[in-house]
Amino acid sequence: MVLAAGRGERMRPLTDTTPKPLLEVRGKPLMQWPMEALAAGGFTELVLNTAWLGDRISGHFGLKPLLGGEVALSISYSDEARDFGGALETAGGIVRALPLLGDPFWVAAGDVFAPGFVFTQAAVERFVAGGKLAHLWLVPNPAHNPKGDFGLSAEGLALNTPDGARHTFSTIGLYRAALFAPPYCAIPGGNPGGIKAPLAPILRAAMDNGLVSAELYTGPWTDVGTPERLAELNRPS
Template identity: 50%
Template sequence: MKAMILAAGRGQRMRPLTDHTPKPLLPVGGQPLIAWHIQHLAAAGFSDIVINHAWLGDKIEATLGDGSRYGVRLAYSREKSALETAGGIATALPLLGDSPFVVVNGDVLTDVDFSALRPTLAALDGTRHLAHLLLVANPPHHPDGDFGLLADGHLSGNAADGIGLTFSGIGLYHPALFAAIPPHQPAKLAPLLREAMARGQVSGARHHGLWLDVGTPERLAEADAIAKGWLPA
């Protein structure tokens, strides 16, 4: 099973920090933010990880290398300019293969147990079940949420249905979800997901643990303090 970390964003809200450093490489707990994802995925048995990049992507590759220091194999999907989430995933499909995969936003900090997601990932069949999303309580900066978690575990594209929650940026996907998305073209993920939700092909679950959208300098400082608590004494 493979995983993908989304790392192509410009990080406008982080400027000037991101003028010369790509957001995934900003330091959190003594190492690049993206390294926490790589380590957590490696611990869960995801040894093949694809990273897409656009802004200052050469620095990401130079810093992370082939992944051997983390015990994984890293492959890079290079974008001339950011292709949005669905466009980036569709472009990376040749590196991800034909089996379901995990995708993680590179700009969040979380304690999600990726190993617990493996059975759900394996159950994505490419027809009746195309995706499974992890959702979190709506943060102050996004009070209206994204999707509705229904009693049967399916998701609605309307956050007013069921329990309205925020998409964590962590999803399990079957490649078939992206079959109609042309590579190397910008495409947003939310409309694609809502279409599949309307067909009953997307499930979800609520993550009750740590989740932080590291989107501003203030939340970067918060993430740094949290991650320092994860370091060995």
């Protein structure tokens, strides 16, 4: 699943007429980078959730785009604006899309640039064998998030750490559907009521039970949250 429903308020006025994930980075839409990386890893069935200017995204990619000139993707859309009038936040959007997803499944944000990240079947196999409900990739804290999000134990567990060393959540993760059911998530399956809910509280509850693993990713990574960060990525080297 590639998350693409956000309004991109901090990117205005760029996002007044273009959905943030379609803003170009180095010659192609920002969200196309994780889509191509997933396809390169053999994950060719994608779900895109959309809301703000979502018809621009579905109109651009269609149902079976050939990205990178080689691998054809099969795309399903979870149109939160059509169904509920707006975005459902991360957890609400994931639960809404669960009927379209396998188990386990990847989630990556369409507004994060991580050109070196590799999605592998081996990572999925390790995740399944580990018996956790989620596996997160954390990154060193950027200047705009100096306090980080989650801790990381020596044993590879993500920690709901109020104090001490923390890393930033990259937005890239592997998940089991069971994370989005009681006792961690109270949203009914498929989210028929369009409940808006963030992901972090669900992850923190599972972390408290030792059910979220993690690792540190140190490759290039940018949360493209401002026009300045977008311009920096597109500045000629």
